Amino acid sequence: MPCSNYPGNDVNMEVFRTMTEEDLREVGITSFGVRRQLKLAIGKLNMPEPVEQKHADDEPVHVPKINLEEELSAISDGRDVVKHLRAGGRPSTSQRQLLVRVAVATMVEKGGNGLWPTSMQKTEMAKLITKTYPSTQDTTEGLQGHEHYYHNGAGFIEYRLKTIRTKLKPEEMQKRRRSSSTAIQPVQPGADHSEEQLTSAEALMSPKDEEMVNWMRYTPPNKENKLKHVQYLKETHEYRRQFIEGGHDQRTATDILNMFPRFQDYPELVNIEFGIMYKDAQDNFITKWRAYRDAIIAIANKEYLAVRELIASFEDGNKDLCGLSSLVYMLHRSVNKTKSKYGSCTSSRRSGALLHLIQHKPLGTDVAGAVEGKEEEYRQPFLLALGQSSINPTQFFIVLDRMVIPAGLDLVPAFDRLFKIHYVFNISYSPNLQKFWEFVDSVIYKVMAPTKAKSQVRELGSAVRAMIDSK
Numbered sequence: 342m343p344c345s346n347y348p349g350n351d352v353n354m355e356v357f358r359t360m361t362e363e364d365l366r367e368v369g370i371t372s373f374g375v376r377r378q379l380k381l382a383i384g385k386l387n388m389p390e391p392v393e394q395k396h397a398d399d400e401p402v403h404v405p406k407i408n409l410e411e412e413l414s415a416i417s418d419g420r421d422v423v424k425h426l427r428a429g430g431r432p433s434t435s436q437r438q439l440l441v442r443v444a445v446a447t448m449v450e451k452g453g454n455g456l457w458p459t460s461m462q463k464t465e466m467a468k469l470i471t472k473t474y475p476s477t478q479d480t481t482e483g484l485q486g487h488e489h490y491y492h493n494g495a496g497f498i499e500y501r502l503k504t505i506r507t508k509l510k511p512e513e514m515q516k517r518r519r520s521s522s523t524a525i526q527p528v529q530p531g532a533d534h535s536e537e538q539l540t541s542a543e544a545l546m547s548p549k550d551e552e553m554v555n556w557m558r559y560t561p562p563n564k565e566n567k568l569k570h571v572q573y574l575k576e577t578h579e580y581r582r583q584f585i586e587g588g589h590d591q592r593t594a595t596d597i598l599n600m601f602p603r604f605q606d607y608p609e610l611v612n613i614e615f616g617i618m619y620k621d622a623q624d625n626f627i628t629k630w631r632a633y634r635d636a637i638i639a640i641a642n643k644e645y646l647a648v649r650e651l652i653a654s655f656e657d658g659n660k661d662l663c664g665l666s667s668l669v670y671m672l673h674r675s676v677n678k679t680k681s682k683y684g685s686c687t688s689s690r691r692s693g694a695l696l697h698l699i700q701h702k703p704l705g706t707d708v709a710g711a712v713e714g715k716e717e718e719y720r721q722p723f724l725l726a727l728g729q730s731s732i733n734p735t736q737f738f739i740v741l742d743r744m745v746i747p748a749g750l751d752l753v754p755a756f757d758r759l760f761k762i763h764y765v766f767n768i769s770y771s772p773n774l775q776k777f778w779e780f781v782d783s784v785i786y787k788v789m790a791p792t793k794a795k796s797q798v799r800e801l802g803s804a805v806r807a808m809i810d811s812k
Contacts, residue, residue, distance in 0.1 A: 409443070413440065467492070605746050614765045
């Protein structure tokens with residue numbers, strides 16, 4: 342037993358459990374290796390008694406016994422959070438952040454693995470949070486409810502741990518770092534990475550496909566032949582998807598519009614194409630947006646101080662534009678200029694991010710000229726809105742590369758078509774609006790799998806659904 346070797350220093354077991362590395366030096370332990378072994382022994386002696394829990398696979402997992410409510414109640418702000426969550430209230434962003442900080446600090450202190458808890462420990466902590474306070478659960482269909490706190494290397498718990506680790510000194514990080522693979526790749530709408538690329542579309546084009554594609558390409562639509570355009574569009578769908586998605590070279594929007602120009606002068610074809618791809622999602626935005634809009638504005642006005650001024654500016658403006666703008670602001674995070682797999686994220690302000698969704702020009706603007714002169718950073722599709730006031734636009738166009746697709750006089754169907762173009766043309770989301778588009782995609786349209794969306798997106802989705810259900 343270690344303490345029996347140093348009777349002259351009166352080191353009993355109680356004293357031994359409190360000794361630091363400096364204390365071990367003072368009692369004459371000069372070997373670094375011996376000191377490290379003793380420190381590990383002290384750490385094991387001081388670990389809390391584990392409790393055994395059963396999981397779905399019936400494998401026993403040892404985790405420290407943690408009373409989350411007790412930990413929260415130990416701080417003044419935490420007591421307010423406990424009271425709110427006990428009453429069944431959904432946590433605000435600041436309350437959730439405090440809850441995660443306390444949970445992570447407790448796990449780091451008592452878990453035995455420092456800043457690198459195991460995946461199982463993080464999963465158990467996520468489940469403990471949602472079990473202790475059911476109102477914190479992610480209500481996204483198909484999930485257990487804890488995934489926004491931690492799931493498969495992502496979530497609020499993981500983000501908090503990464504934030505703490507970045508504050509470590511490099512030498513300390515080198516000592517304590519463990520190998521991990523928690524990177525999440527952004528989802529590219531419309532792209533199916535589960536199948537190998539097929540041979541080129543041109544090689545697969547049948548004589549009948551070629552005849553129909555050429556007819557659509559060189560025959561502008563009119564009242565007499567619109568039905569034939571729709572029929573041929575449907576019959577050549579498989580070829581077109583292969584042309585857009587299956588080639589070895591990335592097709593640009595200009596390439597696609599040059600091959601299928603009727604998307605430009607008969608925009609309803611975008612809706613038809615998307616409906617063939619995702620029949621169940623075709624009308625989701627048109628039919629559900631009003632309820633989501635009102636809930637988004639209400640939550641933003643209540644919980645997001647930075648958004649209140651924006652909402653106030655829309656008092657006499659377009660309420661749908663107010664809802665979309667509020668959602669951009671709520672899900673935007675001010676960051677320095679960064680680069681992602683799909684391009685640069687150049688906007689650090691909310692107002693700058695909003696320009697990647699909609700840009701306003703006065704009535705009478707030369708639309709083609711405005712698009713030709715647009716800045717290079719606006720690569721992904723966005724809405725160009727014309728009107729006497731930026732809060733009450735009256736005409737909309739979709740800007741795609743340096744080409745224009747008319748989008749009508751109503752923002753809701755214009756936005757609906759803008760979303761669908763990402764899938765129809767296989768275009769990735771703007772990095773500046775990644776979370777915004779993930780919300781629209783996974784929460785409203787329900788095309789993207791919920792588990793693909795980021796934790797903040799799923800959390801806000803749960804809050805919005807809860808507000809809608811309460812009415």
